[in-house]
Amino acid sequence: MIILGLNAYHGDSSACIVVDGKLIAAVEEERFTRIKHWAGLPVQAINYCLQEAGVTLGDVDHIAINRDPKANFMKKALFAFYKRPSLRLVTDRLKNAGKVKDIKEELIVSIQGSRVRGPESKAQVHNVEHHIAHLASSFFVSPFEEAVVVSVDGFGDFVGAMWGVAKGNKIEVKHRTFFPHSLGLFYLAFTQYLGFCKYGDEYKVMGLAAYGEPEYMKEMRQIVKITDDNFNLNLDYFIHHSEGVTMTWENGEPKMGPVFSKKLEEFLGPARKNGKEIEKRHKNLAASLQRRYEEVLFNILNRVYKKTDCPNLVLSGGCAMNSVANGKIFQNTPFRKVYIQPAAGDAGGSIGAAYYVWNQVLNKPRSFVLEKPYLGSDFSDDEVSNHLSAINCQLKENNCSVQHSRDVVTLCRTTAQHIAEGKVIGWFQGRMEWGPRALGNRSIIGDPRRSDMKNILNLKIKRRESFRPFAPSIHLDAVGEYFETSYPDPFMLKVYKIKPEKREIIPAVTHVDGTGRLQTVRKEDNPIYWQLIEEFRKITGIPVLLNTSFNENEPIVCKPEEALDCFLRTKMDVLVMGSYFVERADNRLEIIVNR
Known part of the structure; x- marks a missing residue:
């Protein structure tokens, strides 16, 4: 059984190939195009994976992509009805959904040199909800038989965070945090506010935070609030819910539009311009941002633990790359074992989609643990x-x-x-x-x-x-x-x-x-x-x-x-x-x- 997993038409596009439950190859498209965080259809990554497995597209039984345009449809419809988002937001989402829907046809056209059996590939296409793919990407390759699974990122398929319980070859989703509330967008907004405007620059703010003091905690707690079981953004300080999150990828390079509002500058002072001097205020804001992110994350993890009483945690999503917070999990929560796979962000959605199909859809037993991250190109x-x-x-x-x-x-x-x-x-x-x-x-x-x-x-x-x-x-x-x-x-x-x-x-x-x-x-x-x-x-x-x-x-x-x-x-x-x-x-x- 051959499964091709994809993260496509989004930043950090990637591909993987799973053969009879074993992960043979996985790679990000950026490594071939030489453009950081490359977005689009990962054609070269797909070709590499097929070559590494010694197969063609015609041999693939299943194609799994970490996007499902149909997921959470009623939530999307109600949001559109009550919030009346901009027309551009709606049309952008529809265009992207159309690309995901036509993934099989795009593959047949794009994979040059592949010998497709008959007029088209035999592969069955599976659309896996974005955060379910995140959960699967870490749990199904983890060493745990049973674990709490948590995914936190910007958003995907109208969800900003998800948690559930997993055992054997099944994941049961217990909770979704729906758009527009998102810890990832909270962190992104301040990354942009602090003058780091390139896609994926959040790690720079995480490094900067160590140089500051968390003197803006009162303000941060007004911007993102902890509720009984979750968290909410104060949307006055954001525009993603009304104007959308603009993402373009001209020549493959993803670029994000602003997500913070003018009210944030009225509240905290003017945003730093890219390239301008980093002042003590900026360092303190970075430290406060990191501290508030940790407070909210640990609140989620502690509440989830109380509901499950399971000591094993599997973490995924773009926010799982926040290594500073990850290193504090043991001292701030009851979890005793933590597994995060090496590409926990959107790139990892390709293996999540593939293993969700292998384990959960096809009901195959788990047999592979991702202990070594060396899955890319080799040269003699x-x-x-x-x-x-x-x-x-x-x-x-x-x-x-x-x-x-x-x-x-x-x-x-x-x-x-x-x-x-x-x-x-x-x-x-x-x-x-x-x-x-x-x-x-x-x-x-x-x-x-x-x-x-x-x-x-x-x-x-x-x-x-x-x-x-x-x-x-x-x-x-x-x-x-x-x-x-x-x-x-x-x-x-x-x-x-x-x-x-x-x-x-x-x-x-x-x-x-x-x-x-x-x-x-x-x-x-x-x-x-x-x-x-x-x-x-x-x-x-x-x-x-x-x-x-x-x-x-x-x-x-x-x-x-x-x-x-x-x-x-x-x-x-x-x-x-x-x-x-x-x-x-x-x-x-x-x-x-x-x-």
């Missing part, structure tokens, strides 16, 4: 060698040398020595990660001991806001030594306090508030990355590396040529691709080479 040493040979002249012009090591331990030991000497490493290994985090296969690596490493990375490569932290990768068995937790987090989705006595030891990955968004690494999940950390530990005594995404204001690199391009146009010191070293001559470090 021969392919890497061919790319290096193709640009040999360019490498020489840039004073770069290429060497080869066939032994993994030697490769990791030499790389660790480079890192310990303060060099910045591009690390390109194995299959690309699923989700927005670089988790040791498409990473830029640095020395966490250097207090200046953050500035070095920003000057040499990243060129990003100075208030954004860099993350630590750490051996799982060393977590309790460095952090005020020992709980594993292989997908880098939780922020925890670093122990006070360790903060000066790893300053490059310690945020201003003494926290770190850690990635725990097990040898069985990623042997070569674990070995790299181990070799660094042998040299320095520290089982931690600074890990950031392999990119420069672009999607994470997917192919060898993209890694080489990023390496050459930045001031990275060394690029390690497979078993090949590419090193700049002026930063040469002698290495052992096994020929």
